[in-house]
Amino acid sequence: MKYLNEYRDPDKVKVLLKEIAETVTKPWKIMEVCGGQTHSLVKNGILELLPSEITMVHGPGCPVCVTPLNLIDKAIYLAEKKGVILCSFGDMLRVPGSEKSLLQIKAEGADVRILYSPSDAVKIAQENPDREVVFFAVGFETTAPANALSVIQAKKLGLKNYSILVSHVLVPPAIDAIMSDEETRIDAFLGAGHVAAIMGLNEYYPLAKKFNVPIVATGFEPVEMLMGILKAVELLEKGESKVENAYKRVVSEDGAPAARKLIFGAFEISDRTWRGIGNIPDSGYELNIEYKEFDANLKFGIDIAKAKESEKCIAGVILKGIKKPFECPAFGKECNPENPLGAPMVSSEGACAAYYHYSA
Amino acid sequence: MTKIKMKLNCPMPKLDYDIITMGHGSGGLLTNRLLDKTIFDILKNDKLETRHDGAILPLSGKHAFSTDSFVISPIFFPGGDIGELAVNGTVNDIAMCGAIPQYISLGFIIEEGLKMEEFWDVLVGIKYACEKAGVQVVTGDTKVVERGSGDKIFVNTTGIGVMHEKANISAKNIKVGDKIIVSGNIATHGVAILSVRKGLEFETTIKSDTQNLNFLVKDLLDEFGDYIHLFRDPTRGGVASTLNEIARDINQGILLKQANLPIDSQVDAACEILGLDPLYVANEGLFITFVESKYANNILSALQKMKNGENAKIIGEVTHEHQGKVIIESAIGGKRVVNMQVGEQLPRIC
Numbered sequence: 001m002k003y004l005n006e007y008r009d010p011d012k013v014k015v016l017l018k019e020i021a022e023t024v025t026k027p028w029k030i031m032e033v034c035g036g037q038t039h040s041l042v043k044n045g046i047l048e049l050l051p052s053e054i055t056m057v058h059g060p061g062c063p064v065c066v067t068p069l070n071l072i073d074k075a076i077y078l079a080e081k082k083g084v085i086l087c088s089f090g091d092m093l094r095v096p097g098s099e100k101s102l103l104q105i106k107a108e109g110a111d112v113r114i115l116y117s118p119s120d121a122v123k124i125a126q127e128n129p130d131r132e133v134v135f136f137a138v139g140f141e142t143t144a145p146a147n148a149l150s151v152i153q154a155k156k157l158g159l160k161n162y163s164i165l166v167s168h169v170l171v172p173p174a175i176d177a178i179m180s181d182e183e184t185r186i187d188a189f190l191g192a193g194h195v196a197a198i199m200g201l202n203e204y205y206p207l208a209k210k211f212n213v214p215i216v217a218t219g220f221e222p223v224e225m226l227m228g229i230l231k232a233v234e235l236l237e238k239g240e241s242k243v244e245n246a247y248k249r250v251v252s253e254d255g256a257p258a259a260r261k262l263i264f265g266a267f268e269i270s271d272r273t274w275r276g277i278g279n280i281p282d283s284g285y286e287l288n289i290e291y292k293e294f295d296a297n298l299k300f301g302i303d304i305a306k307a308k309e310s311e312k313c314i315a316g317v318i319l320k321g322i323k324k325p326f327e328c329p330a331f332g333k334e335c336n337p338e339n340p341l342g343a344p345m346v347s348s349e350g351a352c353a354a355y356y357h358y359s360a
Numbered sequence: 361m362t363k364i365k366m367k368l369n370c371p372m373p374k375l376d377y378d379i380i381t382m383g384h385g386s387g388g389l390l391t392n393r394l395l396d397k398t399i400f401d402i403l404k405n406d407k408l409e410t411r412h413d414g415a416i417l418p419l420s421g422k423h424a425f426s427t428d429s430f431v432i433s434p435i436f437f438p439g440g441d442i443g444e445l446a447v448n449g450t451v452n453d454i455a456m457c458g459a460i461p462q463y464i465s466l467g468f469i470i471e472e473g474l475k476m477e478e479f480w481d482v483l484v485g486i487k488y489a490c491e492k493a494g495v496q497v498v499t500g501d502t503k504v505v506e507r508g509s510g511d512k513i514f515v516n517t518t519g520i521g522v523m524h525e526k527a528n529i530s531a532k533n534i535k536v537g538d539k540i541i542v543s544g545n546i547a548t549h550g551v552a553i554l555s556v557r558k559g560l561e562f563e564t565t566i567k568s569d570t571q572n573l574n575f576l577v578k579d580l581l582d583e584f585g586d587y588i589h590l591f592r593d594p595t596r597g598g599v600a601s602t603l604n605e606i607a608r609d610i611n612q613g614i615l616l617k618q619a620n621l622p623i624d625s626q627v628d629a630a631c632e633i634l635g636l637d638p639l640y641v642a643n644e645g646l647f648i649t650f651v652e653s654k655y656a657n658n659i660l661s662a663l664q665k666m667k668n669g670e671n672a673k674i675i676g677e678v679t680h681e682h683q684g685k686v687i688i689e690s691a692i693g694g695k696r697v698v699n700m701q702v703g704e705q706l707p708r709i710c
Contacts, residue, residue, distance in 0.1 A: 001629050010619075013692040045694015090635070094703060103703070116560065116634070222692050337702040357699050 007221030013049075016226035021051045023233050029055045029185060030232050031178070031321050033171055034140075034192030035062030035350065036220050042354040044222045054229065057321035058354070060174050061192050063139045064091050064347035065319065066274040067167045070306050072097040075136050075165055077304055078296060079110040085128065087121040088136040089143075090114045091347045096340055098307030118150035118164070125154065125162035134296045137164040142194045144168055144285060145259040148266035151287065151294040163296040166286055169272050171195045172203040173283035177274075179211040183322050188232040190218040190225075193247040198263075200255030204243045212241045219247040266291045275343055276315035313342030318351050325352040332356060380474045385504025399466075399500065402483050403490070407463070407498040415498035417463055417520070424459035426450055427518040435482065435512050438552045439567030443485030445644060446515040448572050449595070451493045454519045455574040456591040456647065458527025458581060461493060464519040466500035471510035482513060493572035495519065524578060526585025531609045533589035538678040539656035540614065543576060543647045543663060544569065544671040545624045546599050547631060550641035554634065562633075566626050571645035576666055580649070584659050587652035594648055597701050599675075600639035602648060603686045604700040613682035616698065619691045622673045639688075640701045650678065 006012075032038060038058045041047055047056060060066050076097045079086035086102070093103040093114065106112040111131075115121055118135050125133035137147040147164060154162040171192055178184050191204060196217040204215045214235035218228025228246040235242055245251055263285070272284030287295045296302070309315075312330045317323045325331050325344070335341040337353055344350035383390040400408060407415045428449045435442040447464065454461040466486065470479065490497060552568040554560055577591060594602035599621075607614045623638055631638045645668065651659050656674055663669040681687075686698040 001625060001632065004632065008691055010692045043696060044690045044692055045696050046692070047694070049692070049694050222690075357697065 004221060007219070007223040009223060012223045013226060016223065016230055017049055020054070020226065020230050020233055023230065023237055024051050024053045025237060027053045027055070028187045028233060028236050029057050029321070030188045030190060030229060031057040031059045031186045032190040032218070032225075033059040033061040033175065034190075034195070035065065035347065036194070037190060037192065037218065037225060038062070038351055038354050040220050040222065040225055042357075044225075046222060046225060050229070054233065057186060058318070058351035059178070059189075059321060060274065060277060060319040061140065061171065062344065062347050062350045063143070063167075063169065064095055065315070065343040065350045066169055066276065067092070067095070067138055067343070068273045068275045069098055069309060070273075070304060071165065071167050072102075073304050073307055074297070074302050075134075076100055076102060076105055077302060078134050078165065078300060079105055079112050081132075081300070083131050085111045085113060085124060085131050085133045086136065087113045087115045087118075087124065087133065089116075089138060092136055092138055094340075095343055095346045118147050119153065122150050122153050122157070122159065122162060125159050126157065129161060131161060133162050135162075135164045137166045137168065140169055140171055140192065140195050141198050141263070142192075144267065145198065145262040148262045151266050151291045152262065154294060155291065163294045163299045164287070165296040166267075167272075168267065168285035169274060170269075170283050170285070171199075172207060173280050174274070174277075175207050175215075176210075177277065177280045177283070178320055179207075179213065181320055184320055186213065186321060188214040188216070188236055190228045190232060191215050193217055193219045193224070193251055196245075196247065196251040196255065198256050198259045201243055201245060201251070201253050208241050208243050214241050214244070216244045217247050217251045219250065274319075275309075276313075276319045278316075310341040315342040315344050315352075318344055325355040328352070378476050380470050380472055380476065380479060380504055382472050382504055382506065385470070385502060391502065395502065398480060398483055399502070402487050403466075403497045405496045405498070407496060415463065415465075417498065419520070419522070422523040424454045424457035424521050424523060425519070426453035426457070427516065428453060430515045430517075431511065432553065433511055434556055435478070437556050437568055438565075440570040440644075441482055441485040442513060442515055443482035444489040445568075445570050446517045447486055447489035447493060447495070448570050448644065450517040450519040451489075451495055452573045452593050452645070452647070454521040455572070455577040456529075456593050457521075457523070458529035458577070458591065459521035459523045460578055461495050461519050461521035461574050463498045464490070464495050464517050466497045467516035468500070468502045469510055469514040469516075470502065470504045471507060471512050472504055473507050474512050479513070482515070489572065493574055521574075524581045524585065526581050527588075528585070529588070529590055531590055531606060534606070534610045534612070534650050534678055535589075536612055536678050536680050537653045538589060538650045539653050539674050540603075540616075540676045540678070541649050541651060541656065541660055541663065542599065542622065542673055542675050543573070543649070543669055544645070545622045545627065546594075546643060546646065547623060547627050547638035547641035549644040550598070551627045551630045551634075551636075553642075555630070562630070564626060564630060566624070566630065569643060569645040571668055573645060573647050573668075576663070576669055577647070579666060580659065580663065583662060584651070584655060587655040587659065588649055589652070590650040592648050594643050594646060596642050598638070598640040598642055599648065600637070600686065600698045601701050604698070606650075607686050608684050610678070611683050613679040613684070614676055614686045615679045615682070616676035616686065616688040618688050620673050620675045622671045622675075636705055639698060640705045653677070
């Protein structure tokens with residue numbers, strides 16, 4: 001596959017690994033923020049190829065993992081409602097709510113559909129004027145433009161039977177929250193490449209300065225991951241807390257203004273609760289005043305009591321990078337992909353599931 | 361005869377109904393008329409013609425016996441249909457035992473409202489696949505269920521085949537060092553089906569790999585029977601799930617090399633875009649075989665010269681380490697576990 005094979009080239013990987021080994025002199029903890037990067041590190045076996053001085057810490061960048069239990073319960077409540085078609089990205093389906101998962105209620109007869117694009121949900125709403133279509137709008141800045149576009153389209157079409165259940169979270173406030181936690185010790189961040197592709201690099205300069213930490217926008221293929229790690233190690237060894245771009249084929253300084261225009265056409269910044277971490281101010285999106293009519297929360301007046309998380313699950317400590325999944329007493333025992341106690345065991349991007357599936 | 365040519369012979373206009381109704385499953389006049397004009401006509405052979413409750417077969421010696429049900433949606437897909445799939449699926453299960461498939465049974469559960477033309481096309485697929493595989497439909501059953509109780513048409517086939525005299529197929533024969541050969545490109549069928557599934561449609565020329573494997577298996581057994589320890593077809597759950605079952609059964613490790621996995625570039629790209637791991641995607645016309653290490657290269661080159669074996673590759677071997685597990689060495693040299701699939705493979709968000 002062109003544009004992919006070049007970034008999976010074993011020879012280039014060898015050269016980069018050698019350079020990293022030659023550059024590193026001290027132990028460093030580097031956090032990859034994005035779940036896609038965690039997936040790539042583990043799937044390609046990169047972790048065992050890195051020099052022992054480097055510890056990769058897996059951040060909270062898996063949207064499935066940080067979506068609060070309460071919101072999953074709301075999605076399940078909606079899907080069980082008569083006449084509702086609940087549409088979702090695939091890997092949200094297996095996440096356990098407080099009692100059931102979307103996959104379970106689908107088996108019980110609820111109309112839950114897996115989609116690749118929120119625009120398809122708009123199409124379903126057009127085709128089913130007598131049904132209510134709700135899209136479970138989960139994700140970081142990456143999925144926000146498409147989710148925003150869906151309500152913009154719906155408004156243009158005059159659709160009254162389409163709404164979205166918003167659970168959008170943002171990367172920079174999460175970095176801020178992690179670094180502000182006294183327990184954490186992260187030396188550098190690999191910035192989520194696809195988020196930076198939309199948002200650009202501007203948000204990272206104040207963070208790098210505030211916490212004196214290098215941040216390197218990084219891609220997802222093995223060669224790109226190692227380019228990001230090498231750049232981070234170089235900065236750390238030199239004692240520089242700069243923002244660098246190691247994913248130039250996709251990320252530009254200013255990101256994608258057209259995509260941001262879509263986002264802020266329909267959304268505004270709001271506080272968000274992150275599963276396992278708690279409330280982070282200004283860390284998400286909600287629909288703005290112009291598009292409030294598409295907010296499923298308001299439309300259906302959902303009022304569900306907040307459910308309690310499993311006491312055994314240490315997702316918060318894992319997502320903040322304080323502990324590794326295998327340091328959790330429940331890991332691989334009571335908690336496994338078939339019966340996950342917490343969200344990081346569900347999505348293949350979740351740190352726990354990635355370790356469970358791929359660690360030899 | 362080609363499949364296209366057969367389609368022209370549809371007796372549709374002569375039938376009283378253009379859809380299947382509950383009456384067609386009643387066992388009465390409508391059932392008889394349907395069977396006469398469709399199944400008995402198109403699948404004609406001496407054993408079926410006796411129209412007895414069951415078939416009487418002249419068997420002697422050791423036989424393999426297998427059954428499978430087919431519920432695929434949509435029933436027509438790029439590269440095949442549920443009828444072809446139902447014949448090839450059972451033919452292949454018998455071939456995987458090291459046998460030569462001979463006779464199959466054919467059971468239909470039809471949802472009322474199925475278009476007669478679609479039923480005919482499924483039968484054409486069955487006839488086509490039977491002729492290609494050299495098997496006969498010798499007995500069968502047709503039931504109709506109310507609308508909403510099925511999904512157009514479900515097909516069950518059960519087959520029987522005589523064991524190849526050189527076959528000694530058992531996981532017990534597998535030894536450390538055995539090489540693992542896959543007979544062609546992986547993940548093709550699953551991606552072809554996804555490409556036409558409602559809500560996911562994407563443009564592609566990928567076609568299902570549904571095909572019979574019995575001739576490939578027979579030819580390999582003729583030449584290398586003593587050195588072939590196991591055949592398996594990695595259908596649902598893909599190559600990963602099948603190899604996990606085997607690793608668990610033999611309590612040895614399996615080491616795969618990512619770089620050696622044969623995959624069509626379009627299928628690979630589709631998996632990349634859809635967020636699917638090709639190792640877990642279903643195959644239909646594909647087998648995995650465990651063979652004596654010393655003869656692996658000979659077996660591979662013989663297979664690569666056969667029709668439908670051109671893309672065969674040695675993908676891994678049996679190891680002492682990692683007992684009961686499947687390990688893959690990534691293209692860049694890192695290793696990871698390949699687990700059994702949990703539930704359905706769900707596409708990732710980003």
